Amino acid sequence: MVSASISSHTPLSGSRWTEAVAPKGHRLPDRDNAILIAAGPNFFGTLRTPLAAGRDFSGRADGNGNVAIVNQKFAARYFPGRNPVGEYLTATVSKPPTDLQIVGVVRDSSTINLRVGARPTVYVPYFRGFSPFGALEIRAAGSLSQVASAIRKAIQPSFPKTPIEVRALTNQVEQTLIQERLMAKLAAGFGILGLLLSCVGLYGLLAYSVVRRTKEIGVRMALGARRSSVLWMVAWGALRLLAIGVAIGVPIAWALSRRVASMFFGLQPTDPGVVATAVLLLGTAAMIAAYVPARFEFTRLKQSPMMSPSWPLSGVRWQRWPAT
Numbered sequence: 001m002v003s004a005s006i007s008s009h010t011p012l013s014g015s016r017w018t019e020a021v022a023p024k025g026h027r028l029p030d031r032d033n034a035i036l037i038a039a040g041p042n043f044f045g046t047l048r049t050p051l052a053a054g055r056d057f058s059g060r061a062d063g064n065g066n067v068a069i070v071n072q073k074f075a076a077r078y079f080p081g082r083n084p085v086g087e088y089l090t091a092t093v094s095k096p097p098t099d100l101q102i103v104g105v106v107r108d109s110s111t112i113n114l115r116v117g118a119r120p121t122v123y124v125p126y127f128r129g130f131s132p133f134g135a136l137e138i139r140a141a142g143s144l145s146q147v148a149s150a151i152r153k154a155i156q157p158s159f160p161k162t163p164i165e166v167r168a169l170t171n172q173v174e175q176t177l178i179q180e181r182l183m184a185k186l187a188a189g190f191g192i193l194g195l196l197l198s199c200v201g202l203y204g205l206l207a208y209s210v211v212r213r214t215k216e217i218g219v220r221m222a223l224g225a226r227r228s229s230v231l232w233m234v235a236w237g238a239l240r241l242l243a244i245g246v247a248i249g250v251p252i253a254w255a256l257s258r259r260v261a262s263m264f265f266g267l268q269p270t271d272p273g274v275v276a277t278a279v280l281l282l283g284t285a286a287m288i289a290a291y292v293p294a295r296f297e298f299t300r301l302k303q304s305p306m307m308s309p310s311w312p313l314s315g316v317r318w319q320r321w322p323a324t
Contacts, residue, residue: 006136007043011047016112037124040126040127043057044056046139047109051106051107054069068102072105093130144168230294235294
């Protein structure tokens with residue numbers, strides 16, 4: 001075991017404790033406005049949450065005093081422009097409300113789920129008895145199964161009728177991302193389907209365009225046009241279609257993406273990188289869809305009798321008439 005602590009609940013566990021909190025001397029709000037967590041010594045060290053100012057809880061000595069630690073979000077909202085360490089706040093953690101002295105400030109962290117982000121949070125000493133619930137935080141080295149077995153072996157005799165549940169923090173994080181993972185899979189599936197339909201549509205359109213220009217391509221080849229020039233001619237038509245589609249589609253997607261912004265996690269709806277990647281994928285699909293029919297038609301025409309040496313146009317040299 002590397003380190004351990006105790007708290008009323010762990011972040012991202014699904015549990016929530018809220019209270020009405022305000023700086024001392026200010027009126028308490030009618031509704032709960034802060035998240036509270038009862039934490040023991042070394043709680044922040046175990047969860048690797050760094051202190052921004054002040055100190056950590058010092059142990060059972062804090063259980064005899066009314067102290068608290070706040071996060072940066074709370075400090076910025078209720079003590080703007082100054083260090084809140086040493087200030088007092090009033091919280092409805094007991095009846096009547098209790099005055100707590102702020103002894104530290106910790107960095108912001110997600111306490112509810114990863115989509116919500118940091119909220120004003122107040123940490124109170126666990127051994128002060130504000131919360132009847134308890135959860136152990138243990139940082140250990142080794143496999144989860146071995147650590148879980150050792151924890152149960154050490155704790156279960158003290159609580160013979162209480163089941164001991166051991167969960168990794170990473171599992172709690174993954175549980176909060178179930179919706180995001182499901183939406184990502186659905187979006188990826190529909191995106192791949194849309195890309196395939198786009199490729200089929202582009203291929204059909206460009207293949208039809210190439211077939212209609214078969215005579216033109218044959219004449220160009222008879223007059224000595226290279227394969228690269230024929231392929232570029234077809235590709236240029238595909239690029240024009242792609243440019244028109246991007247000019248129309250990107251602004252529409254840019255506007256509609258704001259309606260689904262709440263479904264994104266760690267991603268802005270107007271992220272230029274995502275838009276550029278989508279355009280690049282569609283451009284690649286368009287080039288492949290243009291290259292295949294053009295190459296097929298070029299190969300077919302080159303093997304046709306029209307391209308044989310006996311064809312009347314074969315070997316004819318053209319020259320410009322002098323300007324008059």
